[in-house]
Amino acid sequence: MSPERDQIDFDVLFVGGGPANLAGAIHLMQLAAEKNLELEVALIEKGKKIGAHALSGAVFNPRALEELMPDYLDKGFPSEKKVRGDRLYYLTKNGYHALPWSPPAMHNEGFHTVSLARLTRWLADIAESLGVSIFPGFAGKEVLFAKDGKTVVGVRTGDKGLDREGKPKKKFEPGIDLMANVTIFGEGPRGSLVGEIDRKLGIFPKDMPQVFETAIKEVIQLPEDNFFSTSEFNDIHTMGYPLGINTPGGGFIYEMDQNRVALGFITGLSYEDPMLDTYDEFMKFKTHPLVAGIIKEGKVVEQGARTIASGGYYSLPELAVDGALFAGGCASIQDLPSLKGIHVSMKSGMLAAEAAIKATGEKDFTRESLDHYTELFKKSWVNGELYKGRNFAQALARKGLSKLIHLGAQTVTQGRGIFDPMAHHGEDHTAMNVLNGTHRAKAVDRITYDGELYVDKLTGVYLSKTLHREDQPCHLVIHDPAVCVTECYEKYGNPCVRFCPGNVYEMEMEAETGKPRLKLNPSNCLHCKTCEIKDPFQNILWTCPEGGDGPNYAVL
Amino acid sequence: MEIIVLMKQVPATESFIEIAQDGRSIKTEDLNWVINPYDELALEEAIRIKETHGGSVTAVTIGQAMAQDAIRTAMAMGVDKGLLIDDPKALGADSLGTAKILAATLGTMEYDLILAGQRAVDDDSYVVGPAVAQYLDIPCITLVTKQTLSDGKIQCERTIDGGTEFVEAALPALLTTQRGLNEPRYTSLPGIMKAKKKKIDTQSLADLGIPSPAGAVSETIAMELPVTKRAGKILEGDTPEAKADLLVKALQDANFI
Structure with missing residues (x-):
């Protein structure tokens, strides 16, 4: 630790302002009040405000929230719509079949649809009223370890006001060291600091990889008289087209309040085709006759993208190390069969809070003490839900009929299926095929971008309200830029230009030499992390840009 | 040196503006609100003057409860005190009405210097700062890019078409800001922590002993997007x-x- 940094001490520090940490922070203050403990608790969030980087479907299972605040409905819970009924469709290129049966885990009747950006803002107000100091606009840039090299003692926030070369500008504001007895990481899927801890301490399992999906989502304003005015169901999921039966993924359409609709498409990053473009898949879904009919005469209000940690139960990391706990998506906590992460994230944060309180009471912040979280987790319903879906992602990544057989077997055997544990396909970056001329055409043939209901990638970035100060060091570290223009160009045709939903990566042809050159647009970055996950050469490291930068989601 | 900064909370520049049902106001839900960028320049300059010459800085704003966020941000930058005038009658005022309320409020306060943004980026009226100076009967220097204080006077530079103008006035005076005056600082985390503990004075017009402004003399009748x-x-x-x-x-x- 360099000595010139300011240092602030807290009892508990939450890193990340998503549902896991906000529920955790609220529960921590509740428990502290019960025990008459005076705690200094802080929460930092890299977005300009809470919710600015929060993106989810979302149909909300209230189980964790009911435990946290039984009277949540009287406290202004930001419900969009109550789910009246569900539909699961199998899409073909031009047609569709409503499936007569959908798995029980996908039945959402009675749940509420929510905007995660709004939900987190609501939770943050409650946490703040209980005494949590919330600091939006501050990014955790580096994990601070004790001299033993294994005890987490806090987080250093990012410097502000560096120029492109990393030199301080006139209004430079150095990051500070936030020290805490317990640091709870709730960074969301593929957290950059959790990644740093893993590289140092190896918290993720070696035999089961972390696997992910990328979701692109929009909120669309519909006219007053729209599909949902008369439909009996307002929670729609699709499978099949455009990804087909082999690649995991699918679409969702949920009714929101005020004649709005949440629409998204998820592409499993185990896909093999280097020519696949995540944004094109999204647009193919959106222009499918069934979907186009539902959203007709609409206008996109907001767009964004985020990855989902879909490894499931067997990919869970160690949940505690000396001085730190991991909650929510950054710990791969996701209820896969029900396609939901918010409630299990919240519960994990609440359990982490219980362990933090116990450790504080005993003044013991070692891993042995903090492993109380792991014990609570194993005994909780979250573990039960995750266990039921323990082989789900693996089965989804299987091809053709095999997928259906495995999924069917798991449904009737409480998740055990045919093999238990079932192996993952391997890490997502290993799944890509080398270009061989047989890859499918990438064109979205029926799309006309009208700038209203159908917007191109760059307009989408604009609609995410993403802003980054231009004159700052590039937050994407390309370990070896030569690989991009040689091996990657030849073997995969630079898939980064297609898997990134924000047009951050572009390949240009140099006029003089006729050779390709990588051009980065880091200020377009939606902070989804797809690049770090899917790059076949693992040549990209995503680091956190200046705090307060990135998307500014209001209703996603 | 007692400095007062007039500031306004406005929708963030990245917001998508939609016109409300009435056709003459904007939809305000789901907007992010920030301090008007020209007022940020005023806050930064005020804090710098305080850091050099001593004294204190008070931020004054008219708004609803959420305007407290703007005052807290100003405090995190280094402002000492905040006054929020929260009154439906004040919110309904036009630019001159707003200036009258502010002038009446400032009339009961001590000040050597008043700083204001040249305009608020939401209504672009450019009226409030100069009108406050007029009602207070003090000198007003607009669109300032640089200032120096000495011997109870302020010397300012203003960019004019094709050159620079140098203007001097005796204190107390009111300045409005122009881009290039300074680069507002980042709010630091310790600054935010300190600001959270400070008290914000919230007053209605009756609390301040200010008569409600007579009906607005100008009225927005319609708005249109480009x-x-x-x-x-x-x-x-x-x-x-x-x-x-x-x-x-x-x-x-x-x-x-």
């Missing part, structure tokens, strides 16, 4: 002839020819 440009289309063809064919077809499709 006409959106339709996306262009690039015709791809291998040869000039092929491109020309495509162009002819496109023009025919659009019923132009």
Whole structure:
């Protein structure tokens, strides 16, 4: 630790302002009040405000929230719509079949649809009223370890006001060291600091990889008289087209309040085709006759993208190390069969809070003490839900009929299926095929971008309200830029230009030499992390840009 | 040196503005609110003056409860005190009415210098700062890019068409800001922590002993968004002839020819 940094001490520090940490922070203050403990608790969030980087479907299972605040409905819970009924469709290129049966885990009747950006803002107000100091606009840039090299003692926030070369500008504001007895990481899927801890301490399992999906989502304003005015169901999921039966993924359409609709498409990053473009898949879904009919005469209000940690139960990391706990998506906590992460994230944060309180009471912040979280987790319903879906992602990544057989077997055997544990396909970056001329055409043939209901990638970035100060060091570290223009160009045709939903990566042809050159647009970055996950050469490291930068989601 | 900064909370520049049902105001839900960027320049300059000459800085704003966030941010930058005038009658005032309320409020306060943004980026009226100076009967220097204080006087630089103008006035005076005056600082985390503990004074017009302004003398009757440009289309063809064919077809499709 360099000595010139300011240092602030807290009892508990939450890193990340998503549902896991906000529920955790609220529960921590509740428990502290019960025990008459005076705690200094802080929460930092890299977005300009809470919710600015929060993106989810979302149909909300209230189980964790009911435990946290039984009277949540009287406290202004930001419900969009109550789910009246569900539909699961199998899409073909031009047609569709409503499936007569959908798995029980996908039945959402009675749940509420929510905007995660709004939900987190609501939770943050409650946490703040209980005494949590919330600091939006501050990014955790580096994990601070004790001299033993294994005890987490806090987080250093990012410097502000560096120029492109990393030199301080006139209004430079150095990051500070936030020290805490317990640091709870709730960074969301593929957290950059959790990644740093893993590289140092190896918290993720070696035999089961972390696997992910990328979701692109929009909120669309519909006219007053729209599909949902008369439909009996307002929670729609699709499978099949455009990804087909082999690649995991699918679409969702949920009714929101005020004649709005949440629409998204998820592409499993185990896909093999280097020519696949995540944004094109999204647009193919959106222009499918069934979907186009539902959203007709609409206008996109907001767009964004985020990855989902879909490894499931067997990919869970160690949940505690000396001085730190991991909650929510950054710990791969996701209820896969029900396609939901918010409630299990919240519960994990609440359990982490219980362990933090116990450790504080005993003044013991070692891993042995903090492993109380792991014990609570194993005994909780979250573990039960995750266990039921323990082989789900693996089965989804299987091809053709095999997928259906495995999924069917798991449904009737409480998740055990045919093999238990079932192996993952391997890490997502290993799944890509080398270009061989047989890859499918990438064109979205029926799309006309009208700038209203159908917007191109760059307009989408604009609609995410993403802003980054231009004159700052590039937050994407390309370990070896030569690989991009040689091996990657030849073997995969630079898939980064297609898997990134924000047009951050572009390949240009140099006029003089006729050779390709990588051009980065880091200020377009939606902070989804797809690049770090899917790059076949693992040549990209995503680091956190200046705090307060990135998307500014209001209703996603 | 007692400095007062007049500031306003406005929708963040990245917001998408939509016109409300009444056709003469904007929809305010889902907007992010920030301190008017020109007022940020005023806050920064005020804090710098305080840091050099001593004294204190008070931020004054008219707004609803959420305007407290703007005052807290100003405090995190280094402002000492905040006054929020929260009164429906004040919110309904036009620019001159707003200036009258502010002048009446400032009339009961001590000040050597008043700083204000040249304009708020939401209504772009440019009126409030100069009108406050007028009602207080003090000198007003607008669009300032640089200032120096000495012997109870303030010397300012203003960028004018084709050059720079140097203007001097005796204190107390009111300045409005221009881009280039300074670069507002980041709010630091310790600054935010300190600001959270400070008290914000919230007052209604009755609390301040200010009579409600008589009805607005000007009124917004309608708002319109600029006409959106339709996306262009690039015709791809291998040869000039092929491109020309495509162009002819496109023009025919659009019923132009």
